[in-house]
Amino acid sequence: MxxxxxxxxxxxxxxxxxxxxxxxxxxxxxxxxxxxxxxxxxxxxxxxxxxxxxxxxxxxxxxxxxxxxxxxxxxxxxxxQGGNYGPYYQSQRLEIYRKYCDELINNGAAYYAFETPEELDEMRRLQQLEGRQTMYDGRARNLSEDEVRDKLQKGMPHVIRLKVPADREIRFTDAIKGVIKINSNLIDDQILLKSDGFPTYHLANVVDDHLMNITHIIRGEEWITSVPKHILIYEALGWHAPEMAHVxxxxxxxxxxxxxxxxxxxxxxxxxxxxxxxxxxxxxxxxxxxxxxxxxxxxxxxxxxxxxxxxxxxxxxxxxxxxxxxxxxxxxxxxNYDIDRLIELSLPYFKNSGISSSDDIKKILSAIRVYLNKLEEIPIHLKIFIQEDITPEPASLKDLLENDDSKKIFSALKSKIEKLDFVNAENYKQAVSEVQKETGVKGKNLFKPLRIALTGSENGPELPLIAEILGKEKILKFLGKWI
RNA sequence: GGUCCCAUCGACUAGGGGUUAGGUCGUCACUCUUUCACAGUGAAAACACGGGUUCGAAUCCCGUUGGGACCGCCA
Known part of the structure; x- marks a missing residue:
């Protein structure tokens, strides 16, 4: 292409x-x-x-x-994946930035500066003290060509700064915010090339966006105040700035x-x-x-x-x-997720539960997914399926299990379940309705004690479903505890 | 502090000259399910303020107030 x-x-x-x-x-x-x-x-x-x-x-x-x-x-x-505009690491494009920096120096849009970071800190401290804007004061702009050449020859550490023109109104149209204007006097003589030879963001992003044929810059709003600097660089290099959209x-x-x-x-x-x-x-x-x-x-x-x-x-x-x-x-x-895909994603959260049968995992996940805001909540809903003993929570629920009606239900259900080869949701439901007829206990008085006896909690997924997953042996054990 | 940006329910937002200002999350109530959750129904809840422009402003303009971002040899 x-x-x-x-x-x-x-x-x-x-x-x-x-x-x-x-x-x-x-x-x-x-x-x-x-x-x-x-x-x-x-x-x-x-x-x-x-x-x-x-x-x-x-x-x-x-x-x-x-x-x-x-x-x-x-x-x-x-x-x-590469591409025709690489390299895509800016650290591998140093010569490119250097080249355009030289161009900016040559056409007078940038200049060398030799202040140390300490000097700049001091300058800012003073500005703050005087209640003024912290901004590079342009002191290196006045260096003569000879002075610059001399310092360069001596190998003095230096940066290259953008020479921001005075009294200009910079304007651009942002695709989201509309027209934005700012006076150039408020813009800092931004460092373009650092003393370690690396460019700053401002230079690098302009050069790369141009060289990589970027048509639209979509980035966070925090960048909006540095756009005018970038515009100045585009202009100095004779380039068109891409469309901007600050979200x-x-x-x-x-x-x-x-x-x-x-x-x-x-x-x-x-x-x-x-x-x-x-x-x-x-x-x-x-x-x-x-x-x-x-x-x-x-x-x-x-x-x-x-x-x-x-x-x-x-x-x-x-x-x-x-x-x-x-x-x-x-x-x-x-x-609403496809259950098999959900199982795959959920497997890590079943890891230490001891539940490994894929059949059980599917049944359990189907029952509890409605409760999950996120997958990491799975283990807290697993407790009722893996506990070996029931301790009602809160403890006050225990009273409900120890009254006469409850004991009657438990015994009746126990003997029904004992006759079953295995327990599933269907025959469990059947057994409970028979218990209801035999004992005359119904409604809340029937279902609530059963739920607590089997799970230790007064709420949770449908009980027949839980019974099926618990299996005959556990059900008998849990019922037996309260008889 | 300076510059820039922003402004509809608590939050995300629709609407952009004439609307009972709509939806979603959250909150509350009710219904359903012999539980909880889910689901369903309903309720409370907003145009920051002040001036213009206009027959009419939430909507357009200006100002005020409030909030935010940026002010580095960081990006």
Missing amino acids: SIKENQDSIRVRFAPSPTGYVHIGSLRTALFNYLFAKHSGGKNILRIEDTDQTRKVEGAVENLIKVMGSLGIEFDEGPI PLILNKDKSKLSKRQGDVAVEDYLKKGYLKEALINFISLLGWNPGEGEENEFYSLDELCKIFTLEKVQTSGAVFNPEKLNWMNNYYIK
Whole structure:
């Protein structure tokens, strides 16, 4: 495929820095990029922004690709699958950035600066003290060519900064927010190239988005204030900036930016707890986006989302992440999931229960899935199926088992069950109704003691079902205890 | 503090000049199921405020207030 053809089609990128786990906000950004690309038949590209050597985390990229992949978000180009615009690690593109930096220096859009981090800290401290804006004061702008050459020759550590022009109004149109204007006097002389030779985000993302033919930048709102800097770089290099779409943030309950302090933010955590990928994707897609036009359905598969997703329907304001609604949605998916697929996903949670018969697992899971907000809750519902002795909980329920009527029922049922070869839901029900006739005990007085005697609890799934799973031997044992 | 962004029930949102302001989660009540849950029905619950524009503003404009993001040799 020629580059020319590519220019016509939509290309978006997800550009995370590999700092470890995958943030819920990152997932949403990646999702929107993916949906936008798929919706328009474009390409979804993964680019790793690893220009901060101090923040690199081993295995983070592999983890990210794994997590995204497990949720169904795939990339057409990226560090693993390659592509015509690589390399897709920014750390492997250093010469490229260097080259464009030189170009910026040569055309007067950037300059060398030699302050140490300590000097800059001091400068900011003073500015703060005076109640002024903390901002690079442009002191290195005044260095003469000779001074610069001299310092360079001496091998002094240096950075390259963007020379932001004065008194200009920078404006751009954001696909979500509309027209945004800012005066250039408020823009810092941003560092483009760090003293370790690595570019900053600002330079690297501009260069790469251009070189990789990115047509639309879809990213979090936190980037919106640095767009003007990027515009200046595009201009200085004679390039057109891609379309921009800044999606609103996902928020904590207190409306601040979603953060670790206030709950789980790692997608891995949600997966580990047994949130289904379909539910996660569905729920996240509805955070800051909706199909609109009075559409009241809230359940969408990834494929359906690809069909109906548009940037126009992305919200302008932030969305609070509501775990309760996620639970509700996950429960819905669990209840309606193909049972065999659900069993597969649930197996790890049966591991230490001693329940291994696939028949039993299927029966139990069918009975308890309605209670599950997430798969990790399975073990707490397993107790009634695996306990060897019954201790009523709360203890006060014990009284109900020790009255005369109850004892009468238990004895009657026990002798019925003893005659059975095996117990299933049907013959259990039959036996109980016979007990009812014989003893004259009925209604609550019949069913409640039985439930407590068999499970230790006053509520739970249907009793005949439980009886079938418990089996003859256990039922006899449990009934016998109270006679 | 400066700049930028934002503003419909507690939360997610529909609606964007004339609506009884609709739906979902959550909450509450009732029904169903001899339990709980599920399901069903119903209820309480919102256009931040003030000015314009208009016959008419939740909707358009301005301001106020409130919230958020950003202000690093981090992304």
